[in-house]
Amino acid sequence: MHLALFIIFAGLCVAGALNLLLQRHPINSALSLIVVMSSLAVLYLLLGAEFLAAAQVIVYSGAIMVLFTFVIMLLNAGKEERTHGSRLAYIAGFPGAAALLGLLTYIFLSHSATFGQARLGEYLATTDDISRVLFRDLLLPFEVTSVLILIAILGAVALARKEH
Amino acid sequence: METSLLAFLLISLAKVIVVVVILLMAVAYTVLLERKLVGRIQNRWGPSRVGPFGLLQPLMDGAKLFLKEDLIPEAVYRPLYILAPIIALGCALMSIAVVPFGADIRWKGVDLFEIADVNIGLLIILGITSVGVYGIALSGWSSNNKYSLLGALRASAQVISYELALGLSLVGVVLRSGSLRLRDIVDVQSTHGLLSWNFFGGFQFVAFLIYLMAAYAETNRAPFDLPEAESELTAGYHTEYSSMKFAMFFMAEYGNMITVGCVATLLFFGGWTSPFGNLFPEPHNAILLSFLSLFWFVAKVFCFLFLYIWVRGTLPRFRYDQLMGFGWKFLIPVAVANIVVTSFFIGLRLPLH
Numbered sequence: 001m002h003l004a005l006f007i008i009f010a011g012l013c014v015a016g017a018l019n020l021l022l023q024r025h026p027i028n029s030a031l032s033l034i035v036v037m038s039s040l041a042v043l044y045l046l047l048g049a050e051f052l053a054a055a056q057v058i059v060y061s062g063a064i065m066v067l068f069t070f071v072i073m074l075l076n077a078g079k080e081e082r083t084h085g086s087r088l089a090y091i092a093g094f095p096g097a098a099a100l101l102g103l104l105t106y107i108f109l110s111h112s113a114t115f116g117q118a119r120l121g122e123y124l125a126t127t128d129d130i131s132r133v134l135f136r137d138l139l140l141p142f143e144v145t146s147v148l149i150l151i152a153i154l155g156a157v158a159l160a161r162k163e164h
Numbered sequence: 165m166e167t168s169l170l171a172f173l174l175i176s177l178a179k180v181i182v183v184v185v186i187l188l189m190a191v192a193y194t195v196l197l198e199r200k201l202v203g204r205i206q207n208r209w210g211p212s213r214v215g216p217f218g219l220l221q222p223l224m225d226g227a228k229l230f231l232k233e234d235l236i237p238e239a240v241y242r243p244l245y246i247l248a249p250i251i252a253l254g255c256a257l258m259s260i261a262v263v264p265f266g267a268d269i270r271w272k273g274v275d276l277f278e279i280a281d282v283n284i285g286l287l288i289i290l291g292i293t294s295v296g297v298y299g300i301a302l303s304g305w306s307s308n309n310k311y312s313l314l315g316a317l318r319a320s321a322q323v324i325s326y327e328l329a330l331g332l333s334l335v336g337v338v339l340r341s342g343s344l345r346l347r348d349i350v351d352v353q354s355t356h357g358l359l360s361w362n363f364f365g366g367f368q369f370v371a372f373l374i375y376l377m378a379a380y381a382e383t384n385r386a387p388f389d390l391p392e393a394e395s396e397l398t399a400g401y402h403t404e405y406s407s408m409k410f411a412m413f414f415m416a417e418y419g420n421m422i423t424v425g426c427v428a429t430l431l432f433f434g435g436w437t438s439p440f441g442n443l444f445p446e447p448h449n450a451i452l453l454s455f456l457s458l459f460w461f462v463a464k465v466f467c468f469l470f471l472y473i474w475v476r477g478t479l480p481r482f483r484y485d486q487l488m489g490f491g492w493k494f495l496i497p498v499a500v501a502n503i504v505v506t507s508f509f510i511g512l513r514l515p516l517h
Contacts, residue, residue: 027302031244038295050284054284054287054290058291062295066301069302069320070320070321076313127283
């Protein structure tokens, strides 16, 4: 049951991500991104992170992607034009991506013996557990992050303000 | 008691069918209630010809909408134009799945009055509501009509703005019950009847009023019905829709109204518990108990629907800048203040470690 759900939603996630890149119309790309976000939420749920799954849907699929579609609708963005891409991307991009992938694979394979194993649907992290970790064990990083976000908000307000 | 998978699936399927049928009937009759009540508010009768007191009117309206020609204009972007009403109605019907309608009565180990009992029920409702706006946004965009687009833009901006106030207003309730599971939230309020409801005993009336206003804005109902302001935008986001596709938007709006009523009942007014608390002993007969709890739940939800319609018949529409100012500069600060005060009092009552 869990494995079937995992295969379905992992496939949906990858398909959405590919569609995001291949679609030429921005609204279709945005909708594919929503599919990716929502299927990620299901994957979180399968791993037992229920709060994270709900937050993923509310914040990413709900709020952030609504803003994306809002901007696309507001600008009434049309179809993209196909370009040949920059030469730099061909020269540096593909080898760079391949090198990164190789490096990650190497590290993963060389350390795979020390990783623990998580089975699907085995463990359930309740909201209580998450809040205990966030507000007690990791309180300082959490608060520092919130200050960082506050600074970002103030910066956005300062940039958007009209000149007097 | 262990239940077999087959029995579980069958009972769950039966529950889903019963709930969806009842919800759709409730939607149809909420429309009739609205027409009757707004009629009375405007000093006229409302529908009264079809059946006694116009009771068969919703069925006739449904048949009419089914039989109408389904027009798809030339210039629309077809996939999204067809998908949008499905998203709207689907999200409206989905969130009812985590709402518990009555006391925790089990038959063969399956909860009878709730489709799915999940730990994060409240968050699921919030999540589905936040996804539901795509129905409106995409319908306006794909219609390729400037009125529809303006309606959709208004709807997106409004829902995003009021979602914050809505979420923040619920934090006080969650703080008091210490759980996001809707049954737990109701159980906290069940001890002394009316006095332990979150609205009275929990001192969450500020949160309730914020929730109410934000929820009206979320469901695009008057006085927040700018996305479909007929004097400015013809019919707003559903201008280009006809027949059943229009009816799906219509049903989605009323379905959302009912969900909001259910959530307000569960979070602030003790759900299915009676307002008298332990004044009368709880009946031991399971059938009597289930009828009583259903009665209280339906009665409370009905009061919210009545209030919705009353507000619609009474208040004029907001201006756009007023709408944004009200959401961001009034509701959100008050909601944050409510969280601070509530957590302060809860902190005072907790024993020190």
